[in-house]
Amino acid sequence: MTDIPAIRETLLATVAQSNAPQEVLRAPEFRKLYAQIPALPAEERGAFGQAVNELKTAIEAAVDARQAELDQVDVAPIDVTAPFDVNATRPNLLPAENGSEHPLTREMTIISDIFTRMGFVAEESREIDDQFHMFESLNFPKGHPARDDYDTFMTTQVDQNGDSFVAPAHTSTMQHRLLVQYRDMLAQGEPIAALVPDRVFRNEDLDAKHEHTFYQVEGIYVGKSINVGNLVATLQTFLEEYYGRKLNVRINPFYFPFTEPSFEFALECPFCENGCSVCSGSKWVELLGCGMIHPNVLRAANIDPAEYTGFAFGCGIDRLVMMKYQIEDIRNLESGKLDFLRQF
Numbered sequence: 001m002t003d004i005p006a007i008r009e010t011l012l013a014t015v016a017q018s019n020a021p022q023e024v025l026r027a028p029e030f031r032k033l034y035a036q037i038p039a040l041p042a043e044e045r046g047a048f049g050q051a052v053n054e055l056k057t058a059i060e061a062a063v064d065a066r067q068a069e070l071d072q073v074d075v076a077p078i079d080v081t082a083p084f085d086v087n088a089t090r091p092n093l094l095p096a097e098n099g100s101e102h103p104l105t106r107e108m109t110i111i112s113d114i115f116t117r118m119g120f121v122a123e124e125s126r127e128i129d130d131q132f133h134m135f136e137s138l139n140f141p142k143g144h145p146a147r148d149d150y151d152t153f154m155t156t157q158v159d160q161n162g163d164s165f166v167a168p169a170h171t172s173t174m175q176h177r178l179l180v181q182y183r184d185m186l187a188q189g190e191p192i193a194a195l196v197p198d199r200v201f202r203n204e205d206l207d208a209k210h211e212h213t214f215y216q217v218e219g220i221y222v223g224k225s226i227n228v229g230n231l232v233a234t235l236q237t238f239l240e241e242y243y244g245r246k247l248n249v250r251i252n253p254f255y256f257p258f259t260e261p262s263f264e265f266a267l268e269c270p271f272c273e274n275g276c277s278v279c280s281g282s283k284w285v286e287l288l289g290c291g292m293i294h295p296n297v298l299r300a301a302n303i304d305p306a307e308y309t310g311f312a313f314g315c316g317i318d319r320l321v322m323m324k325y326q327i328e329d330i331r332n333l334e335s336g337k338l339d340f341l342r343q344f
């Protein structure tokens with residue numbers, strides 16, 4: 001009588017060590033077992049056949065388990081954004097025609113370059129921040145009604161003060177950090193001139209002019225005797241450089257908690273003389289918010305507002321870029337639509 005349990009032990013041991021476990025299913029032991037069936041007395045055949053089948057099923061399961069084990073190779077984490085094939089022994093650059101810089105990224109570089117030439121240093125913002133930087137340090141104490149203008153996304157997780165974290169609704173969330181980081185410049189007789197071109201988030205109803213995710217460029221400039229004239233001249237110089245032509249600009253009074261006085265900065269429509277769709281027929285395009293940095297914002301960063309003054313501005317980059325290329329729908333910019341992107 002064939003000892004099926006013994007065969008089972010042997011085959012299982014072979015599978016466990018095999019690098020090609022499928023081959024065990026073709027082992028001669030199986031052939032021999034099947035060959036025995038017709039020779040058996042009729043009353044033994046059923047039970048024996050069943051035992052052989054059970055053996056086969058058990059070995060198949062072991063084969064699958066061993067194969068899964070072999071398939072689980074240890075792979076080091078790779079950088080999926082790397083511009084070369086990280087798995088090749090000698091990395092080859094991936095063909096550049098498979099991708100290109102996004103128009104917004106390219107324009108942000110152009111914008112930063114213009115400000116760099118004017119002496120600004122560019123810094124990054126962040127995609128999650130605390131309420132101190134988003135509000136308190138900018139002179140929006142808790143319960144301040146102007147907080148409602150920044151309808152942003154909050155986390156359910158809270159910080160040590162019990163406050164939610166926020167997805168920053170403006171790049172101004174970096175102002176306090178920049179003032180503290182560059183405060184020593186003032187003592188050395190140099191101004192603070194910093195720029196933050198980065199991503200911001202708002203809980204918006206989406207349409208051709210509103211996105212939940214967009215870009216802003218924030219600028220701050222602090223020094224001795226800085227005034228509104230410096231603010232207007234800086235922004236006008238930037239805009240004329242960016243659009244490559246002379247432009248008329250206009251400021252209107254406005255309100256922001258972190259500037260006093262605050263302004264809305266408009267530019268004479270670069271596309272028309274008598275009104276067009278970009279300026280909605282008004283010949284002026286409201287572009288950005290700006291003002292003289294509020295004394296409380298300077299004080300929060302340990303800068304004496306009696307000694308130093310400064311201006312700040314925050315401008316939507318998508319808006320600038322849309323005007324430059326006459327893009328009608330802001331949603332195209334974040335859509336990842338190749339038809340749109342290939343135009344740039």
Ligand code: DAH
Pocket residue numbers: 169170171172218219256258259288289290291292311312313314315
């Ligand atoms: N943070 C403002 C906004 O997103 C824009 C702004 C206004 C920024 C005035 C400034 C400023 O730095 O001084 O609506």
